[in-house]
Amino acid sequence: MKRTFEFISLLILSSCIAPKSGLIEEPKHDGRDYIKHFAYSLLYNETNEQADWVSYQLLASELAPNFERTDKFLVDTMVLTGSADNSDYKNSGYDKGHLAPAADMAWNEQAMKESFYFSNISPQLPGFNRGIWKKLEEKVRDWAKIYEVIYVTTGPICDQSTKTIGDNAVMIPTHFYKTILIYNDSIKQSIGFVFPNEKCEGEIFDYAAAVDSLELITGKDFYFALPDRHEKMIEKEVDLSFWIK
Numbered sequence: 001m002k003r004t005f006e007f008i009s010l011l012i013l014s015s016c017i018a019p020k021s022g023l024i025e026e027p028k029h030d031g032r033d034y035i036k037h038f039a040y041s042l043l044y045n046e047t048n049e050q051a052d053w054v055s056y057q058l059l060a061s062e063l064a065p066n067f068e069r070t071d072k073f074l075v076d077t078m079v080l081t082g083s084a085d086n087s088d089y090k091n092s093g094y095d096k097g098h099l100a101p102a103a104d105m106a107w108n109e110q111a112m113k114e115s116f117y118f119s120n121i122s123p124q125l126p127g128f129n130r131g132i133w134k135k136l137e138e139k140v141r142d143w144a145k146i147y148e149v150i151y152v153t154t155g156p157i158c159d160q161s162t163k164t165i166g167d168n169a170v171m172i173p174t175h176f177y178k179t180i181l182i183y184n185d186s187i188k189q190s191i192g193f194v195f196p197n198e199k200c201e202g203e204i205f206d207y208a209a210a211v212d213s214l215e216l217i218t219g220k221d222f223y224f225a226l227p228d229r230h231e232k233m234i235e236k237e238v239d240l241s242f243w244i245k
Contacts, residue, residue, distance in 0.1 A: 024151055024183060025055040025152060026041055027221055027222050035076070037117070038108070039108065039110070040055060041056070042099075044079050045158075046079075048158045049169060050122045050173075051099060052155055053153055054153070054155060055154075056151075057150070058151075060147075061107075069106075072113075072116055073116045073117075084168050087166060088165055092165040095129040096118075096123075097133070099120050099121070100120050101115070104137070123171075123172045128200060132207075136193060136204045143243075147187065150180055151181040151183065152178065155176070157217070159219075160174050175194055177192065177214055177217070183226070183234075190223065191208055192208065194209055208238055210237050211223065222235065223235060
């Protein structure tokens with residue numbers, strides 16, 4: 001039912017702020033290696049053997065934990081070239097780190113199952129995955145509760161990496177990023193984060209960045225589907241006073 005109402009928050013907006021086209025949480029892409037699952041979408045990178053990005057909408061109504069974690073990691077059969085598998089991570093020293101968190105998918109059984117696809121997983125050092133990354137994931141759910149609907153995109157940064165794990169040569173990211181967008185008739189705000197793949201000191205906002213800066217780092221074009229005037233305004237800078245509450 002969730003996907004039936006995918007644009008419910010946008011339909012109430014006036015035509016002057018309607019997106020140009022597409023899912024506004026998704027970075028620009030040409031459709032190759034694109035996969036749309038029930039509750040999230042992704043662009044798969046066969047060279048890195050993980051997603052370039054995972055995007056989804058998170059609604060306040062989806063925060064009720066109706067289904068428990070399965071902890072059953074699965075090969076994603078929609079990745080035609082084949083995804084990573086359990087053997088790649090065994091005894092690697094790296095966690096199977098979620099890009100779209102299982103806790104964000106606990107509202108639906110299928111969404112929970114798909115959150116454990118290896119296409120949604122990246123190698124994360126335990127101190128990172130269980131530390132500041134987890135804190136940010138919890139904060140994202142807090143924002144969804146406050147603002148009713150938010151748009152989330154997250155992914156690994158592997159450009160400078162030379163290390164891999166497993167027979168499938170899963171690339172170990174040097175960094176991870178996340179962008180959050182609030183876009184409705186009264187609020188238009190975004191924030192980005194970039195973290196090294198290690199145990200991080202400090203607070204999550206120490207790693208905040210404007211989306212424009214994140215685009216330079218990642219090479220991605222975020223929020224391209226928004227009207228140009230809103231895209232420029234949203235991406236130019238971060239209003240930390242809005243996010244730190």
